[in-house]
Amino acid sequence: MSEIVISGTGLYTPPNAISNDELVKAFNQYVDNFNEDNQGAIEAGQIQPLAHSSSEFILKASGIKSRYVVGKDGILDPEVMMPLIPERDNDKPSVMIEMAMHAADQALKAAGRSPEDVDLIICAASNMQRPYPAMAVELQHFIGAKGLAFDMNVACSSATFGIANAAAMLKAGSAKLALVVNPEICSGHLNFRDRDSHFIFGDACTATVLERAEDASSAEQWLVKGEKLITQFSNNIRNNFGFLNRTAPEHQFDRDKLFVQEGRKVFKEVVPMVSELISSELARQGLTPNRLWLHQANINMNLFIARKVLGRDASDAEAPVILDEYANTSSAGSVIAFHKHRSDLNSGDVGIICSFGAGYSAGCITVQKR
Ligand code: CO8
Numbered sequence: 001m002s003e004i005v006i007s008g009t010g011l012y013t014p015p016n017a018i019s020n021d022e023l024v025k026a027f028n029q030y031v032d033n034f035n036e037d038n039q040g041a042i043e044a045g046q047i048q049p050l051a052h053s054s055s056e057f058i059l060k061a062s063g064i065k066s067r068y069v070v071g072k073d074g075i076l077d078p079e080v081m082m083p084l085i086p087e088r089d090n091d092k093p094s095v096m097i098e099m100a101m102h103a104a105d106q107a108l109k110a111a112g113r114s115p116e117d118v119d120l121i122i123c124a125a126s127n128m129q130r131p132y133p134a135m136a137v138e139l140q141h142f143i144g145a146k147g148l149a150f151d152m153n154v155a156c157s158s159a160t161f162g163i164a165n166a167a168a169m170l171k172a173g174s175a176k177l178a179l180v181v182n183p184e185i186c187s188g189h190l191n192f193r194d195r196d197s198h199f200i201f202g203d204a205c206t207a208t209v210l211e212r213a214e215d216a217s218s219a220e221q222w223l224v225k226g227e228k229l230i231t232q233f234s235n236n237i238r239n240n241f242g243f244l245n246r247t248a249p250e251h252q253f254d255r256d257k258l259f260v261q262e263g264r265k266v267f268k269e270v271v272p273m274v275s276e277l278i279s280s281e282l283a284r285q286g287l288t289p290n291r292l293w294l295h296q297a298n299i300n301m302n303l304f305i306a307r308k309v310l311g312r313d314a315s316d317a318e319a320p321v322i323l324d325e326y327a328n329t330s331s332a333g334s335v336i337a338f339h340k341h342r343s344d345l346n347s348g349d350v351g352i353i354c355s356f357g358a359g360y361s362a363g364c365i366t367v368q369k370r
Pocket of ligand 1: 052053054057058061062126155156186187189190195196197199201237259261262263264266267297298301328330356357358
């Protein structure tokens with residue numbers, strides 16, 4: 001059976017960033033407006049006043065300093081508090097696919113390939129702009145690829161699940177050259193009025209090109225040595241937005257129609273699950289990692305996981321961090337870390353791309369530089 005390599009990656013970063021201070025200023029203005037508007041009800045004890053957010057808390061609790069977003073102005077307007085992204089004509093690339101086109105172009109160039117070489121596209125992300133036609137088929141159309149294309153969603157683990165599925169299909173001979181894209185517009189499903197989570201997410205898109213080792217000709221190649229994917233049901237990260245919402249109109253705008261989570265429980269339950277997953281994968285393959293490209297949700301989570309896996313604290317180089325600049329970009333996070341932090345590694349070096357999040361879901365892709 002053919003060996004599979006990652007022969008190129010790409011990253012699209014939206015042009016506008018929001019710092020913690022900017023985000024907190026808008027949030028606190030919203031809080032002041034709310035408390036003023038509801039002063040009577042608050043004084044009568046009918047509703048609780050809202051509390052301010054703080055940049056110090058955000059940095060300490062999560063490690064996040066800023067995030068890139070697709071629609072900055074709406075998010076920072078205390079009267080709006082969400083990205084405003086104009087609707088487009090159906091014959092133009094949708095917003096998600098425009099992001100994917102940028103990332104795909106970079107990844108294909110790195111792989112020394114052109115779009116016509118692509119015969120499998122997987123669009124793997126934690127939310128799709130629409131249910132159908134599939135986003136991946138739209139991308140196939142706009143870049144001029146052939147073969148087949150489909151969407152998949154495993155929340156934060158969408159990229160690793162997408163890469164593993166692409167590798168399996170290439171091994172099986174179903175396609176010759178795969179493009180996996182992860183357009184994440186997390187700001188679209190984040191509740192910017194929720195103090196507990198308003199700071200967590202950002203937007204970005206990653207792309208990964210995979211092909212059979214015997215076909216690859218790019219200067220830099222990463223052999224896919226192993227894939228391990230797991231899921232375990234949990235309600236602790238949930239988003240109940242869906243096509244049936246209008247059938248229960250009284251709940252259509254409840255807060256669970258955006259991202260909600262029990263952050264503490266997620267932290268406690270996911271850290272051991274992921275540490276065990278990575279450690280058992282490394283033991284099974286008899287490998288010691290030179291690098292851990294971990295999912296980028298929370299700096300403290302990553303420090304814990306890296307310490308558990310390595311048996312000591314990881315250096316910044318061993319477990320690179322991009323969440324300080326990007327925040328949590330859901331499935332794109334571990335691929336951004338891989339994309340930005342691998343050029344110093346040598347032939348034979350081993351690393352793990354590891355995602356974890358809602359579902360729960362977790363995925364490990366072990367790669368070795370050729
Ligand atoms: N400013 C100031 N204080 C605050 C704020 C704030 N913004 N928010 C909370 N506080 C206060 C709380 O009220 C609390 O006060 P008190 O102690 O008086 O009760 C105190 O700070 C501590 O609050 P928490 O216990 O909530 O704080 P934590 O230390 O647990 O940190 C985190 C919160 C950062 C959310 C942390 O729990 C965490 O990161 N957990 C892991 C979460 C995680 O990794 N989730 C993954 C979800 S992502 C995923 O799977 C993808 C889903 C699909 C993408 C969705 C896109 C939108």
